[in-house]
Amino acid sequence: MAKHINVSLIGNPNTGKTSVFNLLTGLNQQVGNYPGITVERKAGVCKLPRGVKAHILDLPGTYSLNASSLDENVVIEVLLNKKDKDYPDVAVVVSDVENLKRNLLLFTQIKDLDIPTILVINMADRMKRKGISLNIPELEKTLKTNVVLMSARKKQGLEELKQLIASYKKLSIEPCLNASSIDKPYFEGLQKAFPNQSLYKLWLVITQDVNFANINRNTIADASEFHTKKKSDLKRLQQKETIKRYQFINETLKQTQTIDVGSATGVRAKLDQLLVHKVWGYLIFFIILLFIFQAIYDWSAYPQDLIDNGFAWLSEAVKGQLPAGALTNLITEGIIPGLGGIVIFIPQIAFLFLFISILEESGYMSRVVFLMDRLMRKFGLSGKSIVPLISGTACAIPAVMATRNIENWKERLITILVVPFTTCSARLPVYLIIISLVIPKERVAWIFGYQSLSLMLLYLLGFVTALGSSWLLSKFLKMPNKSFFVVEMPNYKLPMFKNVAINVVEKTKAFITGAGKIILAISIVLWVLASYGPNEKFSNAKEIISQNQPQKSTIELERAIASQKLEHSYIGYMGKAIEPLVAPLGYDWKIGIALISSFAAREVFVGTLATIYSVGSDEDETIKNRMAAEINPDTGVPLFNLATGVSLLLFYAFAMQCMSTIAIVKKETNGWRWPIIQLFFMSGLAYISAFVAYQFLK
């Protein structure tokens, strides 16, 4: 049996670590979570020469081994715990040739850990343009390591890296500088007390608030022959360590790196002048947003129509093929329309993730953070909240997770609480179908139509509500408020197609499978509830209708029977029970049911209506046509008119209808308190605003 090699990829953010990972593993990767915490875990398999397999683990990006966040804890945990199943046989440190100085800090720390280490210097394709040249043999000698000059973009250096990984046993594990010289007596005492442990590991355990399976903080504190220092002394010592390392790095680079400033071209400076300009910067950002929303709405309309019609056709085709019966009905009336309700999201979600990942990849997102910080602080947020707020337009779950790099807890908490107001992609189908029913199709100007403007307005409404509530929260929350805020401004880069594509595929897939399960389950339950009834008003629907209205034509008769059945099914009774609650908002009991099931997940709305309306109807119609045909029995006008439409839109804009978000907020805030406050606040706001809108417009 061939042994596999455990490889950890480590590096600062923005060094191209993900690109190297993608290059090594291709689509051969799994994304999951580390057990018990919500840090994303990316692993993949890479085939090395001679049939050896390497398990590649892409650790979260980190600037050093000083654990200041969950992400960084994971890195330390994996690197220090020999018993961890991910403990690497070889560590690959990825660095960026343009930021070597800073990137090497982490490298020198890793070198102290007794792990065979390879240094990848990535982005080699940019050396020429930036006038950088490196003396690699000299660098290898001083850093006591093997260096691979690589370009993930040009796919250079990949084979060399694979070769080195395969022969990891020959790599050096010697540290490249002696960091303990910052306080000799202290470190000598430490080593004497624990002769079997690596000195740097001990140091990390002492300075970090973490325990590792094989070394425990308390045993160190208890060791009588050894006295640990005061906290403030430790911090000072830590800074000394950092300075010491930088001195070594500066010295090393002086010997091995030359930068010819003259030949460097200043694309960054020129672009920055425009993109973070006090006027143009904001204007450009606004136009980009407008463009994205237009694209999501207009461009995805074509594939969506195809999908909608396709599923209607599929239902019919399957019905024609299978023998009639309960199972066939379940498939054609429950499962297929339910699935159609989620597949129809794919184009929009893919577009959204496409744009977000292009913005991130190109380095533009950091400029937006920079531009918006001042403004966001007025509302109690941070410039960094803009990334969660924008990713929130895809899905609140990754957005809540993306708040982790906000240093200030108050700003972070507020961001977590208001992120679910942003228009996530699950609201999109609800918006789209209602907008297409109640808003006229005309264009107002150029390529912009009423419908896409309404959509934009809803997105704006989401943002404005998020900002308004954060302003409120910042007034009410009393918490210490230290304004730590550091944003790295990466170089501008043309996004790499492979990275963007993998990102879009992964995220869309995760969304579809995650939401898909819920939707499928709910549509089956709904179908059962709609297809059976508790009493003879349901089972004898045919006789009752034919007796009461014998003069009707066959088609009318069938319609009447179907609606009699639905009304007296289990779900009909449930809907009727809640009707008094939703009637003031302009909804009938069918919408009421969709509303209730939406509290599991919003995207269920369309699927639910699809299931409810398709029970008993046998024409091959799209969901939208069926909804348009609904008449409100009390008023005689179409059920989905402007008043109901706006009321529904507002309800979905504000209500907290997503169990997964509640779960993640609980996890990130360590308790039920905040998610429950969030649930009641948002849903209360939703009910009141929908009520006001309906009463006003009707």
Place this chain on the structure above:
Amino acid sequence: MKTTLAELKRGQSAIITMVETDAIPLKLLEMGCLPGNEVTLLQVAPFSCPMYLNINGSHLAIRKEVARQIEIELI
């Protein structure tokens, strides 16, 4: 009166002379914000906060309050 980073003008460069290490995030030190290193102010947002700097070759943005904790000498 000591000069701090907060008073730097756009385009100006300086050498960091002292860092109030307890009042600034460790991450900033790790990115090279240490005494002896060079810093240049590249851009500022409206109302000059945050500030977009080049510190020791790292490009990053920080808020003015943090910049006040970093003493500099103009060059």
